[in-house]
Amino acid sequence: MKKLLLTLVLLCVTGLLLGGLTLLYHLPLDTRDRSPQQPLPFSHLQHAGDLQIDCRFCHRHAETGPVAGVPDLDLCLSCHRHIATDKPTIQQLAGYWDRQEPVPWVRLHQLPDHVYFPHHLHLRAQVECSYCHGQVENMAQMQRIASLKMGWCLNCHRQNQASIDCWACHM
Ligand code: HEC
Ligand code: HEC
Ligand code: HEC
Ligand code: HEC
Ligand code: HEC
Numbered sequence: 001m002k003k004l005l006l007t008l009v010l011l012c013v014t015g016l017l018l019g020g021l022t023l024l025y026h027l028p029l030d031t032r033d034r035s036p037q038q039p040l041p042f043s044h045l046q047h048a049g050d051l052q053i054d055c056r057f058c059h060r061h062a063e064t065g066p067v068a069g070v071p072d073l074d075l076c077l078s079c080h081r082h083i084a085t086d087k088p089t090i091q092q093l094a095g096y097w098d099r100q101e102p103v104p105w106v107r108l109h110q111l112p113d114h115v116y117f118p119h120h121l122h123l124r125a126q127v128e129c130s131y132c133h134g135q136v137e138n139m140a141q142m143q144r145i146a147s148l149k150m151g152w153c154l155n156c157h158r159q160n161q162a163s164i165d166c167w168a169c170h171m
Contacts, residue, residue: 036106038141040089049137055129062129066118070105073097108144109133116171125160 047053055062058075062068073096084090096103111117122132129136134145146152150169157164 036108038106039104040092041141043140044136044142045138045140055136062119063123064120066116066120068119073103108142109148111148115169117169125162 047058048055058071059068060071073093076093077097080090080093085094093103132146134143136142153169154164156162
């Protein structure tokens, strides 16, 4: 009788422990901000929002090729040789230019190497940047709004009669 009771108690405790662990694993308890720390505080809110610079002015390859591209320092300095040159952040920007170093921006959207994602084909099909990237013009710091998981791609492809052939995305 005592043995049975002990076994039952043990079972209950193990059950509770496992339950608790599963819960911990699935609950979104980790609320740390995952936006990367960028080398410079570049703000889309300021440039694309307040100043209304077009996305394609800076990400100029999005329309013509698979990779949207982050602008060269050259483009930034076309304004910042004259604008806000007294600000420490802009002097830091000019420092990269003087040393002929690219700004080491941290990438937030990055698919694994085995996936092919063509920006230009999506833009040609009239998909807006905001569908996949959110309201970037309101972001002081870049955030990722979509999972970029295979299911996310496939859902939209099914809805739009785009290809769901494995070889379309995995070449
Ligand atoms: C003045 C130039 C400029 C304009 C205008 C601009 N961007 Fe950017 N964008 C950048 C720079 C620089 C970065 C890299 C730094 C960062 O992530 O904040 C970047 C990063 C991004 C990224 C993240 C890349 C990654 O994975 O890390 C996305 C997405 C993006 N921009 C979308 C947009 C969209 C959409 C618009 C228009 C609403 C826009 N950008 C307007 C300069 C610009
Ligand atoms: C079309 C002109 C233009 C271009 C191109 C441009 N900027 Fe700016 N940027 C501005 C203006 C205007 C401000 C606001 C200046 C102010 O508040 O005095 C600004 C502000 C900034 C600031 C904040 C300065 C501060 O500390 O207050 C940073 C950092 C910056 N830009 C970085 C960049 C980078 C990096 C690029 C290239 C990817 C870029 N800018 C391209 C016009 C531009
Ligand atoms: C259908 C979804 C979708 C649309 C629409 C889209 N993007 Fe992207 N974007 C992505 C994905 C997915 C990645 C990651 C690509 C990779 O890692 O190969 C990405 C990456 C980026 C990057 C960083 C890497 C790179 O390609 O240079 C920038 C910048 C960017 N997008 C800007 C834009 C801009 C600007 C627009 C609108 C003109 C736009 N995107 C439209 C899905 C989209
Ligand atoms: C907003 C919905 C949407 C999302 C999200 C989306 N796509 Fe697409 N995709 C489209 C549309 C629409 C087309 C164009 C179909 C056409 O032109 O026939 C397309 C075309 C493509 C093509 C070219 C297919 C071909 O026939 O050659 C590839 C590759 C592709 N997408 C990959 C991806 C990947 C990878 C992702 C996820 C990271 C993704 N797409 C997310 C809507 C989407
Ligand atoms: C519309 C684009 C698209 C199509 C079509 C597609 N995939 Fe994927 N696939 C992705 C993306 C994006 C990822 C990477 C993100 C992820 O792991 O979910 C991925 C990842 C994978 C992975 C790796 C998963 C992992 O955990 O690393 C496998 C395996 C895979 N796909 C197999 C397939 C097979 C088999 C098909 C055809 C039935 C297919 N995919 C069709 C976009 C696509």
